[in-house]
Amino acid sequence: MFEHLFAGFTAAFTLGNLAALFAGSLVGIVVGILPGLGPMVGMVVLLPFSFSFAPEIALSLLLGVFCGGYFGGGIPAVLMRMPGVPSSLITSFDGYPLTQQGQAQTALSATLLGSLGGGVISVAVLVFLAPILAHVAASFGPPEYLAAGTFGVVLVIMAFRNRLFEGLLLLGLGFWFSTVGIDGATLSQRFTFGTLVIQNGLDIVPICLGLFGVGQTLLLVERKILQTQEMHLSRSTLDFSKLIPLFRYWKTLIRSGLIGTLIGLLPGTGSILASFMSYDAAKRFSPEKHLFGKGTPEGCIASEAGNNAVPAGAMIPLLTLGIPGDAISAVLLGVFTINGIYPGPLLLVKEPVLINTLYWSMLLINIVCFGMLALWLRPFSLIVKVPGKLLAVSIMAVSIVGIYAVNTRMFDACVAVVMGVLGYILLRMEWPIVNLVMGVVLGDIMENRLRQTLSLGDGGLGILFERPITLFILIGTLLVIVVPLIMDYRKARRLAESSPP
Amino acid sequence: MPDIKRLSSRTHDLLGAALGLFALVMLISSPWQVDTTGPDPFYKGPLIFPLSVLSMMILASLPFWRRLLMPPPGARWHLDGQGVPWRTLKVLGLLTFFLAGLVGVGLEIATPGFLLAALWVVEERSKVRLVMIPVCVTLVLWIFFKWLLDVWFPMPLLFVPFSG
Known part of the structure; x- marks a missing residue:
């Protein structure tokens, strides 16, 4: 084990890997700071560039964007109450009041410490938990994978249960997209409409690039990025003297990091929930409850540790089961498979050096992001003033050319534009776009496992109830459906009782 | 809810x-x-x-x-109540022309053409930006995709008759 850890350490410190994680972190921080973009847009724009690199370098580049995005998102939230990424909204609850009180450096120190702590804790949990989960998953057969996939799908649906029918429609559409082209098992043509170009199917990359790279930027064309000209920053670097006293919140840091990792582990839940639950827990356990919402560094630490723990948490089901927990992990899955690497329980056995490189890279990315932001705080903060419309049209051009470059197919670029239009409409209507992406990603996994399970069960699904692991997962799935519904019902009843007749 | x-x-x-x-x-x-x-x-x-x-x-x-x-009372035709996105529709139209332009006139002409037109549509009026952004983005794309990654782009249809 230690030899792999050392080999991974050596690989992580190669010049190429260091350059990739620096570049990725830089792009991630920039897109994180700019409200309306976020790590997903950064990742899909860099995706075509990453395909020419070795897998560990490509993953470092994209993971840099993933983690850097969450680091960057907290900066405008603290300075201007304008979250760069949605989950940083919670950081602004306490960060902005601190800024207004002239304590921007304290708030930023807390934000960066929380981000770093959450990231490091989640990587530690990933290193500890991944082999255990992989060991359990090694005994998985098709029924267990089908049950796990169903659990993930149900979690995604329940996460957006206030838009249940929209979510189901988009999930179904995503599943259907995954069936277009040649069926891998029988080599039958499906929904190709007699054309040759659709036989290769609809790739996840143009779909994601279209939905996020084009759709999100179309939205930016009509919405201004900068809402305010306020910027309260006393010096151009982080004031490190403000950092030391914040270590007294170490319990909050660890708790929030663990909560964020666990939430990241669950498919479809997302970083907003991680941020909110960490903040809520910090508030419950804090002796300074009354300061929450009025400006306490503890709130910033909790929120940022929670959302920064999500990337490593999301890697756990991806690496051990091959099931991505969110759209960003789905893009990472694409990087693995394009390089001929198939995540799953055997990945840790087959590619130990790659996995250990990934662990070290994630750790380094967190340190690099912290260092970059601490040293270049003012230049990064000024990025928020770049006009969004200029970025939007430039990103569109880069996305379209990039998507063509992946397979040198103009068809992919056309798919990206169509998906961009769909993404734009869905974003404006606030439909759960993540369901569509999850459908495309999980469709292939679910279909193969369903057909294999039906084959094992002679055409029936009764086999799912005969195996202890599947039974356990199915009970979990049932709880995921029932518990939120009961909670919603109780909440509605309480509201009805408290409102005047 | x-x-x-x-x-x-x-x-x-x-x-x-x-x-x-x-x-x-x-x-x-x-x-x-x-x-x-x-x-x-x-x-x-x-x-x-x-x-x-x-x-x-x-x-x-x-x-x-x-x-x-059976529309509920008060239901009307709108996307999100924030008006018709004319500017976005124009940019979308330009994006479609951009796709056709990549095939018709090639990356080097289509990209700056699209960016210039799109920047004008989004009401960018600074002459420096109108020139610099298309030139810089095209240069970056050319360097990365054509020079560094050696991505194959088809010969622009416009130039096929002259290619011999």
Whole structure:
């Protein structure tokens, strides 16, 4: 084990890997700071560039964007109450009041410490938990994978249960997209409409690039990025003297990091929930409850540790089961498979050096992001003033050319534009776009496992109830459906009782 | 918790119903769209999963159909109540021309052309930006994709007659 850890350490410190994680972190921080973009847009724009690199370098580049995005998102939230990424909204609850009180450096120190702590804790949990989960998953057969996939799908649906029918429609559409082209098992043509170009199917990359790279930027064309000209920053670097006293919140840091990792582990839940639950827990356990919402560094630490723990948490089901927990992990899955690497329980056995490189890279990315932001705080903060419309049209051009470059197919670029239009409409209507992406990603996994399970069960699904692991997962799935519904019902009843007749 | 803005938008209902209709058409035409000539039993074949997901889509679209046919009081046609996105539609039109331009006139002409027009549409009037952004972005794309990554781009259709 230690030899792999050392080999991974050596690989992580190669010049190429260091350059990739620096570049990725830089792009991630920039897109994180700019409200309306976020790590997903950064990742899909860099995706075509990453395909020419070795897998560990490509993953470092994209993971840099993933983690850097969450680091960057907290900066405008603290300075201007304008979250760069949605989950940083919670950081602004306490960060902005601190800024207004002239304590921007304290708030930023807390934000960066929380981000770093959450990231490091989640990587530690990933290193500890991944082999255990992989060991359990090694005994998985098709029924267990089908049950796990169903659990993930149900979690995604329940996460957006206030838009249940929209979510189901988009999930179904995503599943259907995954069936277009040649069926891998029988080599039958499906929904190709007699054309040759659709036989290769609809790739996840143009779909994601279209939905996020084009759709999100179309939205930016009509919405201004900068809402305010306020910027309260006393010096151009982080004031490190403000950092030391914040270590007294170490319990909050660890708790929030663990909560964020666990939430990241669950498919479809997302970083907003991680941020909110960490903040809520910090508030419950804090002796300074009354300061929450009025400006306490503890709130910033909790929120940022929670959302920064999500990337490593999301890697756990991806690496051990091959099931991505969110759209960003789905893009990472694409990087693995394009390089001929198939995540799953055997990945840790087959590619130990790659996995250990990934662990070290994630750790380094967190340190690099912290260092970059601490040293270049003012230049990064000024990025928020770049006009969004200029970025939007430039990103569109880069996305379209990039998507063509992946397979040198103009068809992919056309798919990206169509998906961009769909993404734009869905974003404006606030439909759960993540369901569509999850459908495309999980469709292939679910279909193969369903057909294999039906084959094992002679055409029936009764086999799912005969195996202890599947039974356990199915009970979990049932709880995921029932518990939120009961909670919603109780909440509605309480509201009805408290409102005047 | 029902979302009032969403429930009052007939455009939401139209999109939901259209997706349901699309699923219905695919479901009905699936015996012709999916090659089922293989020897596999139905549960191992290529049709079971598409049929399941299309059925799920049709069922999920029923509330949208109901609201589309019997609109609730106050329902009207809007995307999100923030007006018609004319500027976005213009940029989208330019994006379509950009795709055609990549095939017709090539990366080096289509990219700056698209960026210049799109920047004008988004009301960028600084002459320096109108020149610098298209030039810089085209240069970056050319350096990365053509020079560094050696990505193959087809010969622009406009230049084919002159290529000998």
